[in-house]
Amino acid sequence: MKEILLPHTRPSRWMEFGLQGLSVLMALLFTTIVLLIAGAPPIEAYRQVLEGAFGSLKRATDILVAWVPLMLVTSGLLLTFTAGLWNIGVEGQIMLGAVVATGIMRALQETGLPAPLVIILAMAAGIAGGAAWAGLVGLLKIYGGVHEIFGGLGLNFVATTLILWLIFGPWKRPGIGSMSGTEPFPERLWLPVFPGLRLSPWALMLALLSIALVYVLLRNTYFGLRLKAIGKNIRAAHLLGVPTARYLFLALLGCGAMAGLAGAVQVTAVYHRLIPPISSGYGYLGLLVAMLANYRVSWSVPIAFFFAALNIGSIQLPITLKLDSTLSGVMQGALVLFVLLMQGVRARWRPKATMESGDDA
Numbered sequence: 001m002k003e004i005l006l007p008h009t010r011p012s013r014w015m016e017f018g019l020q021g022l023s024v025l026m027a028l029l030f031t032t033i034v035l036l037i038a039g040a041p042p043i044e045a046y047r048q049v050l051e052g053a054f055g056s057l058k059r060a061t062d063i064l065v066a067w068v069p070l071m072l073v074t075s076g077l078l079l080t081f082t083a084g085l086w087n088i089g090v091e092g093q094i095m096l097g098a099v100v101a102t103g104i105m106r107a108l109q110e111t112g113l114p115a116p117l118v119i120i121l122a123m124a125a126g127i128a129g130g131a132a133w134a135g136l137v138g139l140l141k142i143y144g145g146v147h148e149i150f151g152g153l154g155l156n157f158v159a160t161t162l163i164l165w166l167i168f169g170p171w172k173r174p175g176i177g178s179m180s181g182t183e184p185f186p187e188r189l190w191l192p193v194f195p196g197l198r199l200s201p202w203a204l205m206l207a208l209l210s211i212a213l214v215y216v217l218l219r220n221t222y223f224g225l226r227l228k229a230i231g232k233n234i235r236a237a238h239l240l241g242v243p244t245a246r247y248l249f250l251a252l253l254g255c256g257a258m259a260g261l262a263g264a265v266q267v268t269a270v271y272h273r274l275i276p277p278i279s280s281g282y283g284y285l286g287l288l289v290a291m292l293a294n295y296r297v298s299w300s301v302p303i304a305f306f307f308a309a310l311n312i313g314s315i316q317l318p319i320t321l322k323l324d325s326t327l328s329g330v331m332q333g334a335l336v337l338f339v340l341l342m343q344g345v346r347a348r349w350r351p352k353a354t355m356e357s358g359d360d361a
Contacts, residue, residue, distance in 0.1 A: 019342040027335040034330055040323055049328070052316030053309040061199040065270060066280075066308035068200075068207040069094075069262035073286035074293075074300050075210040076258030081295045082218055083251040084231035089137045089152020090259045091283030092159035093130040097260025099163060100129030101267045102274040105185055106171065115188040123264045130260015131253045133159065138252040142245045148252070163276055171274065181275035191269035200269040210258055215297040227251060259283065285311075288336045294343070307332055 035042040054060050073090060080087040087093075101122040108118045136155060140146040171182045191200045218224035229237040230244050238244045266278050289307055293299035314328035 019346055020339065023338040023342045024335065026338040026341075027331060030334045030338070031327070031331045035323075035327075038323065040321055045317065045321060045323065045327070048316045048320050049310065049313035051313070053313030058197060059312060061194070061197045063305065063309045063312050064204060065198050066311055067305050068203045068269075069265055069280070069282045070285060070289065070304045070308055071207040071301070072210050072258050072262040072265065073282050074289045074304050075207075075214045075297075076255030077286050077290045078214050078218065078295060078297055078300065079227065079251045080255045081290050082224070082231050083227045083248055084234060085248060085251060086149050087134070087137070087152060087252060087255050088149050088287070089134065089155050090255060090286060091279050091281075092152065092156040093133045093256040093259035094263040094266070094279040094283050095156075095159035095163055096133040097126035097130035097263030098267050098274055098278040099159075099166065099263075100260070101126035101264035102171070102182065105189055105267070106182075109185060109189060118189055119191060119268055122268060123261065126260045126264025126267070127257045128260065130263060131257040134252040134256020134259070135249070137256075138249040142249060160276075163274065163278065167274065167276060179276055181271070181273045184273045185268075189268070190272050191265070193269070198270070200265075203265045203269045206261065206265065210261070211297060211301060218297060223247075223250075285332070288332055292336050292339050 032042040035045050052059060053063060073094065077087060077090060104122045104125040105118060108121065133155060137148050137151045140151040141148050144151075167179075167181055173180070173183050191202055193200045218227070226237070226242050226247055229240070229242055230247055234244055262282060263278060266280070267274060271278065285307060286304075289300055289304045293303050310328035310331060314326075317323040317327055
């Protein structure tokens with residue numbers, strides 16, 4: 001007798017929601033235990049996070065200020081994840097986008113060019129800078145055999161060092177050498193914001209366009225279909241005639257371009273100068289968002305908003321409860337960990353239909 005395994009049956013939607021809900025409860029339980037160990041009241045801590053995130057219109061819009069670069073980065077990462085690439089170097093790509101955008105603005109701020117043109121050129125330069133830095137990762141992988149994780153991490157350190165050298169060296173503020181960054185740009189070169197708020201409608205539009213672009217690319221184009229084929233089985237895709245090296249390189253360029261745009265937004269719309277922590281950790285946070293969304297474009301939008309709200313709300317904790325604001329990172333990491341754990345449980349318990357057939361004649 002011979003056992004034939006039929007294709008796995010798809011788990012019900014209710015089971016999907018149940019496992020996701022269990023992941024959230026486990027993450028909350030884990031964070032609560034951490035708070036109790038730290039001697040802090042969990043209910044009050046959660047209340048303060050909600051108050052810090054949604055207690056006023058300004059705080060609520062600050063969530064969108066953080067959501068914009070996070071969404072730009074996540075959009076790019078969805079391209080590389082679809083192709084089966086772990087673009088850990090996205091942090092460095094944000095930094096290079098910020099560096100190149102800053103360089104263009106410094107070079108053009110005294111030329112008399114219209115402010116909108118200078119900002120547009122800085123944005124374009126940021127896109128090019130991020131794409132070029134991601135391109136280095138691609139060249140190292142395709143022609144040097146260097147895994148994208150190691151190439152990306154190495155270039156992250158180079159980008160960090162480059163920013164510090166520029167801030168304390170060629171772009172040093174007159175008479176000042178500190179972590180406060182370069183000289184702020186004139187207000188005319190700031191990306192316009194809503195009155196009385198920090199949120200730029202133009203930055204928000206760029207984030208929405210990025211997620212729409214990636215959604216269309218992955219869902220409705222031949223390019224997206226080929227990326228999915230490469231991500232599922234790169235060898236099979238190659239045997240079927242897909243130019244895998246070219247598509248891997250294009251996926252990295254696309255991700256780097258969006259990460260570089262995020263860096264340019266940080267310079268033109270948030271900090272108005274180059275500072276050492278210009279990436280604000282959005283590269284690594286974007287990796288968590290993409291994994292938690294299970295690499296689905298539509299899910300990444302609310303998850304990125306939730307993560308941004310945690311980041312903004314946790315700022316309240318050191319003020320009111322003397323707790324470190326990195327509590328949000330504990331919850332974010334725990335959430336991703338337990339979601340991945342539940343995915344493993346679901347895959348392990350997925351029923352396998354079998355049937356037996358008679359021996360061959």
